[in-house]
Every structure is written in C-alpha cells, then in structure tokens.
Amino acid sequence: xxxxxxxxxxxxxxxxxxxxxxxxxxxxxxxxxxxxxxxxxxxxxxxxxxxxxxxxxxxxxxxxxxxxxxxxxxxxxxxxxxxxxxxxxxxxxxxxxxxxxxxxxxxxxxxxxxxxxxxxxxxxxxxxxxxxxxxxxxxxxxxxxxxxxxxxxxxxxxxxxxxxxxxxxxxxxxxxxxxxxxxxxxxxxxxxxxxxxxxxxxxxxxxxxxxxxxxxxxxxxxxxxxxxxxxxxxxxxxxxxxxxxxxxxxxxxxxxxxxxxxxxxxxxxxxxxxxxxxxxxxxxxxxxxxxxxxxxxxxxxxxxxxxxxxxxxxxxxxxxxxxxxxxxxxxxxxxxxxxxxxxxxxxxxxxxxxxxxxxxxxxxxxxxxxxxxxxxxxxxxxxxxxxxxxxxxxxxxxxxxxxxxxxxxxxxxxx
Numbered sequence: 001x002x003x004x005x006x007x008x009x010x011x012x013x014x015x016x017x018x019x020x021x022x023x024x025x026x027x028x029x030x031x032x033x034x035x036x037x038x039x040x041x042x043x044x045x046x047x048x049x050x051x052x053x054x055x056x057x058x059x060x061x062x063x064x065x066x067x068x069x070x071x072x073x074x075x076x077x078x079x080x081x082x083x084x085x086x087x088x089x090x091x092x093x094x095x096x097x098x099x100x101x102x103x104x105x106x107x108x109x110x111x112x113x114x115x116x117x118x119x120x121x122x123x124x125x126x127x128x129x130x131x132x133x134x135x136x137x138x139x140x141x142x143x144x145x146x147x148x149x150x151x152x153x154x155x156x157x158x159x160x161x162x163x164x165x166x167x168x169x170x171x172x173x174x175x176x177x178x179x180x181x182x183x184x185x186x187x188x189x190x191x192x193x194x195x196x197x198x199x200x201x202x203x204x205x206x207x208x209x210x211x212x213x214x215x216x217x218x219x220x221x222x223x224x225x226x227x228x229x230x231x232x233x234x235x236x237x238x239x240x241x242x243x244x245x246x247x248x249x250x251x252x253x254x255x256x257x258x259x260x261x262x263x264x265x266x267x268x269x270x271x272x273x274x275x276x277x278x279x280x281x282x283x284x285x286x287x288x289x290x291x292x293x294x295x296x297x298x299x300x301x302x303x304x305x306x307x308x309x310x311x312x313x314x315x316x317x318x319x320x321x322x323x324x325x326x327x328x329x330x331x332x333x334x335x336x337x338x339x340x341x342x343x344x345x346x347x348x349x350x351x352x353x354x355x356x357x358x359x360x361x362x363x364x365x366x367x368x369x370x371x372x373x374x375x376x377x378x379x380x381x382x383x384x385x386x387x388x389x390x391x392x393x394x395x396x397x398x399x400x401x402x403x404x405x406x407x408x409x410x411x412x413x414x415x
Contacts, residue, residue, distance in 0.1 A: 002029045003049040005115070008039045008065055009079060010057050018052065018108055025112045026119075036060040036068065043072050050115060054079050054102075055091065063091065070095055075145060077114060092231055097145055099232075117239055121147040124242060125168045128152040129159040129186065130175040130204065135227065139173060139204070142234060156181030160189060167326070169199065171242060176205035176212060184212075184219055191220035197252060200245045202237065204229075258332040260310060261317035269331035269339060273390055276329075276343070287343045288350035289393050290382035291401040292320070292357075294336035295409040300376060308368065312376060315366050323357050339394065347384050347414065354380050354412045362410060377410035384415075 005028045009015035012034060019030040028049065033039040036059045051074050055063040069076055076096040082088070083101060092099055098114060101107055126148045130136040136152045143150045151169070153159050155178045163169060172190065174183040181189075187201055203216040203224035213224050222244070225237050256268035264272070276287075294300070294316065301309040313336060320330045320338060329341040342350050358380055365373040381400025385393045396415060404413040 002027055004029045004031060004046050006031050006033065006039065006042055006046075006048045006051045006074075008033045008036070008051065008057065008069075009054040010034050011054070014102065018111065021108050022112060022115070026115060028115075036065050039065060039069070043069065043074065048074050050075050050077060050097070050118065052077050052079055052111065055082070056080070066091065066094055066096065075118075075147075077111065079111075095141070095145060098235070117243075118147045120246070121242070122149075124170045125149040125151065125166070126171045126173065126238075127159060127162060127169050128173045129154075129156060129178070129183070130173070131155055131178045132175070135175070135204075139234070142231060143238070146235060146238065155179055156183070156186035156189070159186055163190065163194075170245060171200045171202065171238070173202050173204050176203065176216075184215060187216060187219045187221055196220065196222060196245075197248050200241045202241055261314055261332050263317050263321065263338070264329060264331040266331060266333050266339075269329060269333075270390070272329055273341065276341075277390065285344050286346060286384055286386075287341055288345055288347065288354075288382055288384050289390075289397045290340045290342075290350075290354055290380050291333075291394070291397040292338040292340060292378055292380050293401055293405070295377045295379055295405075297336040297376075300374065304368070304374065308374070312366055312374065315364070316361065316378070319360055319364065320357065323353065323360070339397075350382065350384065351412065351414050354382055354414065358410070358412055379404035379409050380412040382412060382414040 005022060007015050007018055007030060009018070009032070015032045015034065019032050022028060022030050031042050031046065033042055036057050051069050053065050053069060053076055055066060055078055057065055066076060066078060078091055078096050078099045079102045080099065081102055088099055097118070100111055126143050128136055128139050128143070128150060130139070131154050136154070140150045140152050151162060153162060156174070157180050159172065159174070174186050176183040183203055183205065187203070190199065190201060200222045201220060203213070203221045204227060205212065205224065206227040208226070216224050222241050223237055225234060256264060258265045294312065297309065300312060317332065320340060324330055324340065324342065327343050331339050333339050342353060358378060361376070361378050365375055367373055379401060381397050381402065381404050383393060383396045383400060400413040400415050404411050407413065
C-alpha cells in the first residue's frame with residue numbers, strides 16, 4: 001500500500017502540477033487541500049509521509065497551518081513565495097524539514113529530490129556523540145525529522161562500545177571537546193576498523209581553530225561543521241555526506257557484487273578469502289568450502305526460457321544468503337554455480353547446514369503464476385580446509401560436486 005503525501009496550496013493550478021509530478025516520479029498517493037479546513041479533514045483520515053504546506057491560505061493567512069500540522073505529529077516542508085529573510089528564519093525555527101520557494105519547475109524537482117532523500121534516510125542509522133545534552137538533543141531532533149534512525153551518547157568510549165555491538169551505523173557525528181575520549185581520538189580509533197567507504201564521520205565543534213578542523217580531516221573525518229550551526233547548513237552537510245557514502249557503496253557494489261543476484265562475485269570472493277586466511281593464520285580456525293550447482297538447469301532454461309532460469313537463480317541466491325551468518329561468504333561463480341564458505345566451523349556442523357539447505361531447496365516451489373510451479377534440486381560438494389592453498393580446497397570441493405552429480409544429484413557429498 002502506497003504511502004501518502006498531503007499538499008496544502010490554495011493555487012489550484014500549482015497544487016495539481018506538484019501533485020501530478022510527484023505521482024509520476026514517486027510511488028506515493030497525493031492528496032490536495034486548498035485550505036486549512038480541508039487539510040484538517042485529510043489529517044483526520046490519513047497519516048502522511050510528508051506534508052507540503054503553503055503558509056498563506058484563505059482561512060490561515062499567517063502560517064497557522066504549520067503549527068497545526070506539526071501539532072498532529074506530521075513532518076512538514078513549507079512552500080512559500082515569501083523571500084523575506086526574517087520571515088524565512090522565523091519559519092525555519094519551527095520543527096520543519098525545509099523551506100522551499102515556489103518559483104517554478106526547478107523548485108518542484110527540488111521537492112521531489114527532498115522526498116527521495118527522506119525515503120533513503122530511513123535506511124540509515126546515525127550515532128551522535130556529544131557531551132552537551134542540549135546540542136545532542138538538538139542534533140537528534142533534526143536528524144529524526146529527516147527520517148534517520150538516531151542513537152545518541154555522551155562520550156567517545158560509549159560510542160566505540162555501540163559501534164562494536166551494531167553493524168547498521170552509517171554516519172557518526174562527533175563533538176571535539178569531550179571527557180574520557182575527545183572527538184579526534186574517537187575518529188582515529190574508528191578509522192582503525194572502518195574506512196570512509198563504509199562509515200562516514202562528521203566532526204561538530206565550537207572550536208574556531210582551523211588547525212583542529214584540518215586535523216579532523218587528516219585523521220579521517222569526511223567533513224566538519226562549526227557550532228552554532230543553522231538547521232539548513234546542518235541538513236545539507238548531513239545529506240551531502242550520506243549521498244557521497246551511498247555513491248561510493250554503489251560503485252563498490254558494482255565492482256564486488258554479481259549483477260543478477262546481488263551476491264558477491266568471484267573476484268571479491270578471492271580478495272575476501274585472502275584477508276580471512278591472513279586473519280586466522282595463527283589461530284588454527286577451520287572453515288568449510290562448498291560448491292553448489294542447480295541440477296538439470298539447462299533443462300529448466302530450455303523448457304521455461306532464460307528469464308525464468310534467471311529467476312530460479314535469484315530465488316536460490318536468497319535461500320543461500322538467508323541460510324548463512326553475516327560472517328560467512330556466499331558468491332556466485334557464474335551461471336548456476338555458487339561457492340559458499342562457512343567460517344569457524346567443524347565438519348559435522350557444516351554438513352548439517354549444507355544438508356538443511358539441500359532439503360529446503362528440495363521442498364521449495366518457484367511460482368511462475370497462480371497455477372504453475374517449478375520444483376528443482378541442487379547438488380553440493382564440500383570439504384573442510386586443512387591448510388592447503390585455497391584454489392586446491394575449491395578444486396577438491398568441485399570434485400565432491402562432480403561425485404554428487406554422478407551419484408544421482410540432489411545430495412551433499414562431503415569429504
């Protein structure tokens with residue numbers, strides 16, 4: 001079910017234009033009200049993802065609509081032709097997301113970009129680190145209004161503990177002057193484990209010393225902002241930082257991920273395994289390697305076509321992905337062939353996991369439509385790595401896969 005957007009604008013032509021452009025560009029149902037009275041009726045019926053509010057309405061000429069909509073716990077973007085600086089600043093002090101001039105098509109495109117950005121922000125978690133409760137709360141309020149999930153702590157050590165226990169944090173805002181561990185020390189510690197490619201750091205400080213700002217950047221911060229800051233500058237820097245991180249991750253994913261399934265590709269597999277083998281070189285940790293292949297896949301392609309064949313590959317990929325832990329590696333080597341590594345595991349536990357995967361596939365039905373289903377099976381060849389070269393381990397797993405195929409398919413052969 002689509003989320004909804006409410007536009008409150010007494011200029012009917014402009015309101016319909018904005019509504020049409022939003023519905024064409026985004027997956028939202030758009031409601032239009034031409035007065036505060038009509039807006040109140042809509043707000044009683046629906047909960048809105050965002051509201052776009054004109055502030056000069058026939059029954060609310062002085063921006064009363066903003067206070068009313070905010071009082072109903074809705075998020076607000078203000079639309080106004082008023083460019084008076086003092087008036088603009090007065091409205092921005094309210095808990096709104098943005099103040100947008102309604103001058104033409106470019107402004108409508110800007111609104112669409114804001115809404116798209118807010119949707120993406122829902123996927124990000126921000127960690128705020130500041131010993132001032134006032135600034136911590138201020139930043140948290142702005143970030144939550146921008147649809148981010150927010151965690152806030154008072155000092156660096158607490159931040160590191162949070163970071164060690166959670167994998168969903170994408171951005172850290174850190175103050176400079178803090179007890180226990182200052183912002184520079186925190187940035188240095190974070191960068192030991194997390195690169196700019198997977199975690200962004202924005203330094204927030206009242207320090208006017210340019211040398212400190214430069215040190216932050218040299219230590220690994222992506223950007224900095226000086227207190228006190230305006231809501232607009234803060235929001236823009238946050239969005240720019242997150243967008244840069246997303247763009248890096250898109251490029252990285254294109255390089256490391258299989259285009260069809262989203263699993264790791266063969267190149268990334270060998271790079272990641274090389275790092276892993278270095279990590280466990282002195283500890284004697286064991287891991288299992290399996291080669292996995294869809295049985296009679298050519299027959300599926302010949303019978304149903306390559307498009308259905310691709311969907312079968314994607315369905316299998318999801319099962320393989322969800323059957324393993326985040327530490328394990330699942331890669332598509334090509335065609336219908338996959339390689340799986342289960343880390344820090346013995347033969348018996350690994351065999352249990354591989355057998356459960358085989359059985360899940362055996363009982364799985366891929367739905368073509370309401371009446372037609374495809375059943376398929378997989379063969380798995382697996383070995384435990386015993387210290388030889390990785391290529392040799394994979395070749396051994398491939399030999400076990402060959403045995404599974406020649407022994408009737410739909411089975412696990414584990415050396």
